[in-house]
Amino acid sequence: MDENRLNKLQQSFGIIGESEKIKEIIETIDQVAAADITVLIAGESGTGKELIADAIHKQSRRKHQPFVKVNCGAIPAGILESELFGHVKGSFTGAIEDRKGYFETANNGTIFLDEIGEMPMETQVKLLRVLESGEFLPVGGSHGKKVDVRIIAASNKDLAEEIEREKFRKDLYYRLKTITITAPALRHHSEDIPLLIEHFALDFANRNNIPFKGFSPSAIHLMENYRWPGNIRELKNFVESMIVLEKGEVINSARVARRLGVEKRPVSSNLPVRVSKSVDQAERELILQQVLLMRRDIADIKDALSGKSAGVLLDLPPKTRELQKIIAPPIRDEETIESEPEPEAVQDYTVNPNKLGEVSLAEVERELIEKTLKKFHHKKRQTANALKISERTLYRKIKEYGL
Numbered sequence: 001m002d003e004n005r006l007n008k009l010q011q012s013f014g015i016i017g018e019s020e021k022i023k024e025i026i027e028t029i030d031q032v033a034a035a036d037i038t039v040l041i042a043g044e045s046g047t048g049k050e051l052i053a054d055a056i057h058k059q060s061r062r063k064h065q066p067f068v069k070v071n072c073g074a075i076p077a078g079i080l081e082s083e084l085f086g087h088v089k090g091s092f093t094g095a096i097e098d099r100k101g102y103f104e105t106a107n108n109g110t111i112f113l114d115e116i117g118e119m120p121m122e123t124q125v126k127l128l129r130v131l132e133s134g135e136f137l138p139v140g141g142s143h144g145k146k147v148d149v150r151i152i153a154a155s156n157k158d159l160a161e162e163i164e165r166e167k168f169r170k171d172l173y174y175r176l177k178t179i180t181i182t183a184p185a186l187r188h189h190s191e192d193i194p195l196l197i198e199h200f201a202l203d204f205a206n207r208n209n210i211p212f213k214g215f216s217p218s219a220i221h222l223m224e225n226y227r228w229p230g231n232i233r234e235l236k237n238f239v240e241s242m243i244v245l246e247k248g249e250v251i252n253s254a255r256v257a258r259r260l261g262v263e264k265r266p267v268s269s270n271l272p273v274r275v276s277k278s279v280d281q282a283e284r285e286l287i288l289q290q291v292l293l294m295r296r297d298i299a300d301i302k303d304a305l306s307g308k309s310a311g312v313l314l315d316l317p318p319k320t321r322e323l324q325k326i327i328a329p330p331i332r333d334e335e336t337i338e339s340e341p342e343p344e345a346v347q348d349y350t351v352n353p354n355k356l357g358e359v360s361l362a363e364v365e366r367e368l369i370e371k372t373l374k375k376f377h378h379k380k381r382q383t384a385n386a387l388k389i390s391e392r393t394l395y396r397k398i399k400e401y402g403l
C-alpha cells in the first residue's frame with residue numbers, strides 16, 4: 001500500500017503507530033472491509049480491538065447503515081439471547097410485547113459481538129445459524145427472521161483454549177476464525193510508544209485546556225521499556241493521569257517511575273536486551289549503547305587533558321531526541337527525584353592538617369569515593385553526580401581502588 005493511502009486510512013481510523021505491525025493491520029482492514037466477510041479480532045485487553053472493528057465498519061459499504069455493538073460479557077447470560085434475537089410477547093414473564101433484538105436493529109449494517117468468548121454455548125448455536133443462513137428465531141417465536149448483517153467478533157480470550165475447556169463451540173470457532181486480525185500487545189510494538197504518548201498527551205491537554213510541557217526523553221525511554229499489561233488503554237490512561245497530576249511540569253523519568261511503581265534505570269546503563277524486541281532492534285540498541293560509552297570515554301579523556309573532571313554529558317537515542325524537540329524543551333536536571341535531597345558535594349573529607357605531607361592524592365580520592373558511596377547507599381549515579389565525575393569514571397575508580 002502506498003504511504004499516502006496508508007496515512008489517509010490511519011487518520012480516518014484514528015489508529016496511531018508506524019510499526020510494521022500497525023501497518024499490517026491497516027492493510028488488512030482495508031482488504032477485508034469491502035467484502036461482507038466475518039472477521040474475528042483477537043488480542044489482549046486494551047490493544048485496540050474495538051478501534052479495529054470501528055475501522056472495518058467505517059471502511060465498508062455499510063458505513064451509512066447501523067453499527068450495533070454488543071458486549072456479550074456485560075449482558076447476563078439469561079437475557080443475552082433475547083437481547084440478540086428479540087422475543088415475542090408472552091415468551092417469558094416480563095415479555096409484555098414483541099421486542100426487536102440487536103440483529104434486527106443492525107439489519108443492513110454491521111454487528112460487533114465483543115467478548116464473544118463469554119457467550120453461553122446455547123446462544124452460540126443460534127449465532128452459528130445466523131452466520132450460515134442469515135436466519136434466527138426470536139425467543140418464544142415460531143417462525144424465523146432473516147437479516148442481512150455483517151458480523152465482526154472480538155475476544156481477548158484464546159478461543160482455542162476455550163474449546164478445550166468446553167466453553168466455546170468448535171464449529172462456531174472455525175466459522176469465525178477464517179479471517180482473524182490479531183491486535184498486537186503493546187510490548188510487541190513498543191517502537192510506537194513515543195508516538196502514542198505524544199498523541200494522547202497533546203489530545204488530552206488540548207481537550208481539557210491543561211498546560212503541558214512534555215515528557216522528558218528519559219521518561220519516554222522508561223515508558224518504552226515498561227511492559228504495559230493493560231496495553232494501549234493503560235498507556236493512554238497513564239499519560240492522561242500524569243498530565244493531570246504533574247500539571248505544568250515537564251514530566252521526568254523519576255516521576256514516571258514512581259507512578260508506574262518501577263525502579264528508574266538510567267538511560268545509559270547497560271540495559272538488558274528485552275526479549276520482545278526484534279534481533280535487529282536489539283542489535284541497533286547495543287551498538288547505540290556502545291557508541292554512547294565510547295563518547296563518554298572520549299569526553300572523559302578530553303576532560304582529563306583539559307584538567308577538568310566535570311560530569312560527562314549524557315546523550316540520548318536520536319528518536320527520543322527528535323520527539324523531545326516536539327513535546328519537551330531540553331532540561332538538565334530531569335533525573336533528580338524531588339523527594340530525595342539534591343546530592344551535594346561531600347564536605348567532610350578529611351585531610352588532617354597534621355598529616356599533610358604524608359597522605360597521597362590517591363588516598364584522599366579513595367576515601368572520598370568510599371564515603372560518598374556510603375552516603376548515597378552505593379547508588380552509583382548519585383555518587384557520580386555528587387563527585388561531578390561520570391558514572392564510568394566512578395566504576396573505573398571503584399575497580400582501581402577495590403572498593
Ligand SMILES: Nc1ncnc2c1ncn2[C@@H]1O[C@H](COP(=O)(O)OP(=O)(O)OP(=O)(O)O)[C@@H](O)[C@H]1O
Pocket residue numbers: 014015016017043044045046047048049050051052156183232233236
Ligand atoms: N493504535 C491505536 N491508536 C490510538 N489509540 C488506540 C490504539 N489502539 C487502542 N487505542 C485506544 O486505546 C483504548 C483501548 O482500545 P480498545 O477499546 O479498542 O481496546 P480493546 O482491545 O477493545 O480492549 P478490551 O479487550 O479491554 O475491550 C481506546 O481508547 C482506543 O481508542
Ligand SMILES: [Mg+2]
Pocket residue numbers: 049050114
Ligand atoms: Mg473492547
